[in-house]
Amino acid sequence: MIRFAIGPCPIEIHFSCFALFAFCCIFTGMGGSAICFVSVLLHESAHLGAMLSLHMAPARIILSALGCRVVLNRGCHLSDWKQAIISLSGPAANWLVFLSTLILGFADSPLAMVNLALGLTHILPIEPLDGGFALRYILRSQFGEEKADSVSKGISVLFLLPLALLGFYILLRTQYNYSLLALSIYLMLYLVLGKDEAAP
Template sequence: MSHRLDGAVRVTGGFVLLSAWFALENGAAALALTLLAAAAHECGHLAALRLCGCGVRRVRIGILGAEMETERSRLRYGAELFCLLAGPGVNLLLAALLMIPARTWPGWYAAVGANLTLGAFNLLPIRPLDGGAALELLTAWRFGPAAGERAARACGALCAAALSAGLLRLIWASGGNLWLLPAAGGLAAACLKELSGWPGPRQGRRLRRSL
């Protein structure tokens, strides 16, 4: 089940349910801060793509985050890397800037945390996160596309497995904090997809990331 917006943006039912669950567990204010940080993240990517003369064909927002599809074949490696890192870069920059008012009004620390967490999480070397795509790109830039795919697959599978196991252990130690379960499941799925050779031979190049 999914909800289409303007024909170019797709929001899945899984994302709606996950957002509702987050709001019930953490409150509407926490959800609003998270969504604002995610919007800033996406605006960073979109602004970078526009600067590089590359448009977005469609956006899909699902349980694992947002996925942009764009024709990037004309982008050079440096420009493509800039577009990938623009999203987490905006979040980390906002986190640093928001520290200024947070010193006077502690309530701002929640916004700092939302942007810092989102920016750092997306830099993990796991596809479809920005860090995983950046690792693939950097390795391909130096050693070729095949080496980039192998590096991203191996590093992504190892990191995703370790983080998933760590979250499952944390769930057990915390007495069953189910809010960590979607993240653990998503990381486990990413690990299995990399180990099984997913994605297969690519027909196009896409920016794919998680919120």
């Protein structure tokens, strides 16, 4: 693990990040990996930018192969709607890049495809994706924490089952593309194990 600080905020980078980058290099080459890295960095920076715009400085930032986890200062509280805004800011940044490539005539470029994939994936109402966290916070503002968490988990399962079937179908058709199925399995494990991480 690599640790350093930017100002008062400590940052931890797990070695799984570098393992994931090496894995991407093998399958997509250095160019594709660089585009993925920049797109993910933009996504996570949008989360951080939204937090800072709401005057919420993070206490710690943890980077791993599973994404970026931002730990808030103790005693800091945000409304459910503000939490939802922070969650949706990441995919919104990816959609903005994708729409920009459409306007500029680069809709079939790797940059467009990567940001479209990130935007589509993270807008799904499945925890721990950004759309799932946003849905949970919006429901909490209307129905309270316990009921909202239960409904949010049910909606996650409802969307996850067809996603897993689609991933399995793609694997059968292509004989090699298991990325969507792997994502579905990870999300299933998250729901089954009940792991609750802070929303980005």
